Every structure is written in C-alpha cells, then in structure tokens.
Amino acid sequence: xxxxxxxxxxxxxxxxxxxxxxxxxxxxxxxxxxxxxxxxxxxxxxxxxxxxxxxxxxxxxxxxxxxxxxxxxxxxxxxxxxxxxxxxxxxxxxxxxxxxxxxxxxxxxxxxxxxxxxxxxxxxxxxxxxxxxxxxxxxxxxxxxxxxxxxxxxxxxxxxxxxxxxxxxxxxxxxxxxxxxxxxxxxxxxxxxxxxxxxxxxxxxxxxxxxxxxxxxxxxxxxxxxxxxxxxxxxxxxxxxxxxxxxxxxxxxxxxxxxxxxxxxxxxxxxxxxxxxxxxxxxxxxxxxxxxxxxxxxxxxxxxxxxxxxxxxxxxxxxxxxxxxxxxxxxxxxxxxxxxxx
Numbered sequence: 186x187x188x189x190x191x192x193x194x195x196x197x198x199x200x201x202x203x204x205x206x207x208x209x210x211x212x213x214x215x216x217x218x219x220x221x222x223x224x225x226x227x228x229x230x231x232x233x234x235x236x237x238x239x240x241x242x243x244x245x246x247x248x249x250x251x252x253x254x255x256x257x258x259x260x261x262x263x264x265x266x267x268x269x270x271x272x273x274x275x276x277x278x279x280x281x282x283x284x285x286x287x288x289x290x291x292x293x294x295x296x297x298x299x300x301x302x303x304x305x306x307x308x309x310x311x312x313x314x315x316x317x318x319x320x321x322x323x324x325x326x327x328x329x330x331x332x333x334x335x336x337x338x339x340x341x342x343x344x345x346x347x348x349x350x351x352x353x354x355x356x357x358x359x360x361x362x363x364x365x366x367x368x369x370x371x372x373x374x375x376x377x378x379x380x381x382x383x384x385x386x387x388x389x390x391x392x393x394x395x396x397x398x399x400x401x402x403x404x405x406x407x408x409x410x411x412x413x414x415x416x417x418x419x420x421x422x423x424x425x426x427x428x429x430x431x432x433x434x435x436x437x438x439x440x441x442x443x444x445x446x447x448x449x450x451x452x453x454x455x456x457x458x459x460x461x462x463x464x465x466x467x468x469x470x471x472x473x474x475x476x477x478x479x480x481x482x483x484x485x486x487x488x489x490x491x492x493x494x495x496x497x498x499x500x501x502x503x504x505x506x507x508x509x510x511x512x513x514x515x516x517x518x519x520x521x522x523x524x525x526x527x
Contacts, residue, residue, distance in 0.1 A: 198225030222478030234296030364388030421445030433459025
C-alpha cells in the first residue's frame with residue numbers, strides 16, 4: 186500500500202486530508218471519528234478577535250466576515266454577545282481535544298487589528314491568545330487576517346504591511362508553527378506569499394472565500410449569505426489549484442488547499458499541484474465525516490493504479506515547476522479557453 190503520510194508545518198501527519206474549521210470540530214466525538222477515518226490533523230473552528238474583545242461591531246462585522254473560514258455560522262450570523270463559546274472555553278476545548286485524539290490539533294485565530302504602530306495597543310489583546318492556545322496544547326496555529334479594504338485612499342502596500350505586521354507580532358509570542366490563511370486578492374500573490382514565508386509563516390492556506398452580502402428588494406435589508414461549496418462549483422477548486430501549482434517550489438512554506446475539495450479527484454489534484462495537505466469542510470458538513478474515509482480509500486486506489494509509492498512522490502509532480510509546459514498554468518490556458526469557447 187502506498188505511503189499516505191505527509192509533513193505539514195513541520196508536523197508528521199498520517200494523511201494529507203485535514204478537516205478545516207467547521208462546527209464539526211466542536212464535538213470531541215467528531216474529532217475521534219475524524220481520526221478513525223483517516224484525518225491527518227484537524228483545524229478547530231475559529232476564535233475571533235471580536236469574541237475576545239467582547240465588542241459588537243454589528244454592521245461592519247457582518248459585511249466583512251464570514252466564509253468557509255467560519256462555516257459554523259452556516260445559515261445565520263449571531264450577535265457577538267450570543268456566541269456560545271467564550272475564549273476560555275475555546276482554550277479548554279483545545280486541552281480536551283489533545284487528550285481525546287493523537288493527531289495534531291491546529292487552533293484557528295481570526296482577527297483584523299494589526300501592529301501597534303497602526304492600531305491602539307489595547308486592541309491587540311486578542312493576539313495574546315496565540316500564546317494561550319500554544320499553552321493549551323495546540324500543535325500549530327492557523328492565523329486568519331480577514332480584512333476587506335474599503336477606503337479608496339488605502340494603498341495596497343498598506344494592506345500587505347498589515348498582514349506582515351500581524352504575522353510578525355504573533356510569531357514573537359509563540360514557538361509553534363504558524364500557517365497564514367490568505368485570500369487571492371493581492372496585486373502580486375507570489376510576492377505576498379514569499380514575503381509572509383520570510384516573515385516566518387511555515388504554511389500558506391489557499392484560500393479564504395469572502396462572504397458576499399445580497400440585498401433584499403422587499404425590505405431593502407442587507408442579507409447575509411454563506412453557501413457551502415458544491416462539487417459542481419469548479420471555480421472554488423480551480424483558483425487555489427492554479428496558485429498552488431504556480432507557487433510550489435518558489436516559496437519556502439508548505440501549501441494547503443482549502444476550498445472546493447469534495448472528491449478523491451479534487452484531493453489528488455491538490456497534492457499533484459503541490460499541496461502538502463488538502464482541507465475539507467463543506468464535503469463533511471454535507472455528507473458526514475465518513476466522506477473523508479471514502480476519499481482516503483479512493484486516493485490510495487488511484488495511487489496504487491498509477492504506481493505512486495507515496496504522497497511525497499506525488500506532491501508537486503504536476504506543478505509549474507515539474508510539467509513540460511508550465512505556461513498551461515498561465516496565459517496559454519486562457520488563450521486556449523477563449524479561442525475554443527471551452
């Protein structure tokens with residue numbers, strides 16, 4: 186049987202399949218089940234800066250947050266005061282999760298306030314929870330700076346500085362590895378990825394899916410919409426797949442695919458493009474935790490049939506670095522698609 190293990194953030198994982206942040210991780214029984222069916226690690230649901238600061242920035246909060254990064258919200262967005270789990274309970278959940286399973290537990294910290302030179306230092310109390318998560322037993326941290334710039338006078342480099350400053354700030358307080366979760370909306374994503382890697386990010390998680398509000402015409406209300414990805418939503422997979430294939434071997438950070446993985450084929454494509462791990466949320470919420478085990482079994486069968494001995498042998502073998510015609514990941518594929526109408 187092929188070797189299904191991988192390394193991610195310096196951690197040895199038995200599998201490249203990692204459940205990403207979702208309500209499923211609230212239950213210890215679910216975590217045990219994930220381990221049983223072959224999860225290599227688990228990313229816990231997110232702890233938000235707003236929860237830590239106990240502030241309700243209602244309209245701004247709802248309009249600028251909420252995606253697959255926080256699928257536990259699903260069909261509604263509660264007031265900040267209505268969150269069921271306080272920061273202290275989150276830390277306790279890490280402790281219990283570590284006692285319940287042997288696979289790595291990755292904590293998730295989601296915030297927006299950046300370095301002291303830019304923000305009121307009092308607003309940075311949420312950053313200290315990175316260290317508290319490490320003390321509670323987290324093996325790694327997924328850091329999600331979920332920021333939507335709306336000020337026309339704010340320069341793109343200022344937004345990039347915010348990401349780098351926050352990463353450096355958090356890195357200075359902990360010793361566990363940090364993965365930075367990104368959106369695809371940077372002028373030069375490769376440069377941003379390289380900068381974050383040089384600032385200490387051990388991994389890059391691609392991508393966030395930004396929450397897109399709608400307008401209810403009868404009431405003129407802004408209506409929150411948070412939809413799970415579906416197997417038919419090919420673009421959800423293709424965007425991170427393309428960038429992972431382009432970044433593999435060019436940045437010194439592990440790459441994780443975190444959008445649109447529903448089948449064994451999706452997961453295989455992610456690894457072939459260069460992802461050390463592929464993360465699932467929507468598929469597990471739709472079909473149950475057993476879906477992960479089915480994907481694992483089918484991946485192993487495919488690897489055996491195609492004579493791959495290990496995940497490490499597969500990883501990046503169809504990236505831009507490895508294929509004969511790397512332009513297929515760049516403009517050539519666009520010209521072909523436009524020219525043929527496909």
